[in-house]
Amino acid sequence: xxxxxxxxxxxxxxxxxxxxxxxxxxxxxxxxxxxxxxxxxxxxxxxxxxxxxxxxxxxxxxxxxxxxxxxxxxxxxxxxxxxxxxxxxxxxxxxxxxxxxxxxxxxxxxxxxxxxxxxxxxxxxxxxxxxxxxxxxxxxxxxxxxxxxxxxxxxxxxxxxxxxxxxxxxxxxxxxxxxxxxxxxxxxxxxxxxxxxxxxxxxxxxxxxxxxxxxxxxxxxxxxxxxxxxxxxxxxxxxxxxxxxxxxxxxxxxxxxxxxxxxxxxxxx
Amino acid sequence: xxxxxxxxxxxxxxxxxxxxxxxxxxxxxxxxxxxxxxxxxxxxxxxxxxxxxxxxxxxxxxxxxxxxxxxxxxxxxxxxxxxxxxxxxxxxxxxxxxxxxxxxxxxxxxxxxxxxxxxxxxxxxxxxxxxxxxxxxxxxxxxxxxxxxxxxxxxxxxxxxxxxxxxxxxxxxxxxxxxxxxxxxxxxxxxxxxxxxxxxxxxxxxxxxxxxxxxxxxxxxxxxxxxxxxxxxxxxxxxxxxxxxxxxxxxxxxxxxxxxxxxxxxxxxxxxxxxxxxxxxxxxxxxxxxxxxxxxxxxxxxxxxxxxx
Numbered sequence: 001x002x003x004x005x006x007x008x009x010x011x012x013x014x015x016x017x018x019x020x021x022x023x024x025x026x027x028x029x030x031x032x033x034x035x036x037x038x039x040x041x042x043x044x045x046x047x048x049x050x051x052x053x054x055x056x057x058x059x060x061x062x063x064x065x066x067x068x069x070x071x072x073x074x075x076x077x078x079x080x081x082x083x084x085x086x087x088x089x090x091x092x093x094x095x096x097x098x099x100x101x102x103x104x105x106x107x108x109x110x111x112x113x114x115x116x117x118x119x120x121x122x123x124x125x126x127x128x129x130x131x132x133x134x135x136x137x138x139x140x141x142x143x144x145x146x147x148x149x150x151x152x153x154x155x156x157x158x159x160x161x162x163x164x165x166x167x168x169x170x171x172x173x174x175x176x177x178x179x180x181x182x183x184x185x186x187x188x189x190x191x192x193x194x195x196x197x198x199x200x201x202x203x204x205x206x207x208x209x210x211x212x213x214x215x216x217x218x219x220x221x222x223x224x225x226x227x228x229x230x231x232x233x234x235x236x237x238x239x240x241x242x243x244x245x246x247x248x249x250x251x252x253x254x255x256x257x258x259x260x261x262x263x264x265x266x267x268x269x
Numbered sequence: 270x271x272x273x274x275x276x277x278x279x280x281x282x283x284x285x286x287x288x289x290x291x292x293x294x295x296x297x298x299x300x301x302x303x304x305x306x307x308x309x310x311x312x313x314x315x316x317x318x319x320x321x322x323x324x325x326x327x328x329x330x331x332x333x334x335x336x337x338x339x340x341x342x343x344x345x346x347x348x349x350x351x352x353x354x355x356x357x358x359x360x361x362x363x364x365x366x367x368x369x370x371x372x373x374x375x376x377x378x379x380x381x382x383x384x385x386x387x388x389x390x391x392x393x394x395x396x397x398x399x400x401x402x403x404x405x406x407x408x409x410x411x412x413x414x415x416x417x418x419x420x421x422x423x424x425x426x427x428x429x430x431x432x433x434x435x436x437x438x439x440x441x442x443x444x445x446x447x448x449x450x451x452x453x454x455x456x457x458x459x460x461x462x463x464x465x466x467x468x469x470x471x472x473x474x475x476x477x478x479x480x481x482x483x484x485x486x487x488x489x490x491x492x493x494x495x496x497x498x499x500x501x502x503x504x505x506x507x508x509x510x511x512x513x514x515x516x517x518x519x520x521x522x523x524x525x526x527x528x529x530x531x532x533x534x535x536x537x538x539x540x541x542x543x544x545x546x547x548x549x550x551x552x553x554x555x556x557x558x559x560x561x562x563x564x565x566x567x568x569x570x571x572x573x574x575x576x577x578x
């Protein structure tokens with residue numbers, strides 16, 4: 001709109017700041033994969049040469065695979081449930097005039113602004129009072145509470161972004177509510193659904209605070225890593241494992257973010 | 270879609286109330302909306318409200334050997350109030366979180382400003398790039414800082430290798446500053462998003478008007494951009510300050526005895542110390558303090574806003 005005004009003029013210092021900012025944001029995390037290839041048990045400069053030994057060691061370790069499988073199971077179940085509930089809730093929020101809507105949305109978003117430790121502790125107390133033994137199910141319940149707000153928050157803009165008259169047109173053409181949902185609504189919000197699945201899976205997969213209080217005898221992957229951090233000789237293989245997790249998380253989230261916003265940005269600008 | 274599932278194959282006389290329910294559902298939007306919301310709300314109630322009520326109840330119990338004495342008493346609260354260690358821990362937690370919050374918001378503001386005003390192509394790419402690390406494991410990001418700040422870590426061994434220092438700098442790891450640096454880095458995305466959204470919303474014609482009326486870039490920033498981005502600053506501060514006060518991973522891995530926070534203490538009560546009622550009390554006290562601080566903060570910013578306008 002405002003071409004040629006001072007606003008468009010590039011601001012050199014700010015640009016340099018932005019680049020430094022991004023470097024500082026990423027470099028600490030990138031040290032993990034860097035040292036995971038380092039041929040030394042000590043994490044320090046100078047680097048001792050390239051090795052894949054730590055990755056090879058991971059391969060032979062039974063507990064790592066168990067923990068990985070636990071995390072995947074919990075992540076899959078949690079992401080599917082929170083996405084389905086997120087679709088239903090986002091639809092209710094955007095399509096119906098409900099009294100008290102704002103309060104309900106605030107309530108759902110609450111886990112985003114309350115320290116995780118309080119949820120973890122509160123759930124632990126509830127479960128132990130009810131005599132429920134800690135297991136992967138209890139971890140899943142904890143993760144569900146954290147993931148639901150993210151599911152709803154990812155799906156809401158998709159539902160807000162499409163024209164309700166499309167659904168009305170389908171209804172006018174004789175489809176019932178169920179088929180309208182499957183043939184009109186669902187394809188329209190599908191990218192949001194995939195984004196929500198990927199994001200909630202990643203959150204659950206990486207989650208530590210809830211898992212710390214709610215894990216029974218089967219550890220999730222972050223819990224396993226936490227346990228290994230006590231042993232300095234395990235450091236390099238923890239680095240290798242962490243590097244793999246970081247890589248998968250980055251990839252999933254990158255895809256999710258692109259999908260979550262795809263189509264929306266083009267439509268708005 | 271839900272109204273179709275209510276149908277039953279009841280006999281003719283009994284069909285009447287069902288069809289009335291159906292008609293009610295069909296007519297009342299709100300009811301259908303509530304029905305769709307109900308599973309989510311149910312889970313959140315089971316996951317938030319019920320545990321919270323039990324937490325409040327347990328905070329009024331006391332420890333009795335290895336089990337609990339369920340007589341209701343405020344003894345735990347009195348202990349927290351009277352013993353100076355709890356006050357000191359809370360103050361330290363709020364201090365660390367407060368400094369980390371201010372540092373994060375101040376450092377992220379120019380970045381959000383840059384993307385909102387100076388990036389015109391691939392804006393989405395920038396936003397994704399800025400928020401991507403946030404989605405990766407919090408534990409691993411904290412772990413990364415342990416690798417960097419450690420006694421034989423990246424900074425120390427790097428500086429020694431360059432011959433700039435003889436002895437490793439011992440103040441890097443296990444200190445308050447280590448916790449603050451790590452928190453500020455780990456929560457950056459939480460500051461950038463609200464700041465970006467509030468800056469992006471600013472009507473550019475206001476800035477042009479200010480320029481036309483003779484304001485320089487600095488005056489323009491302080492009189493227009495900054496006040497209008499205030500909602501973003503407030504949101505960012507809340508989103509960082511509140512969760513970080515209860516953090517215990519960062520202080521546990523990087524804080525040492527000097528950087529321990531209230532979260533570590535709560536975790537100890539549920540772990541090694543095995544005094545659950547005390548842990549519950551501390552959680553409630555923490556929540557009350559957070560609520561109080563949030564209200565005061567909101568009140569001050571409201572007053573300030575009113576004075577400006």
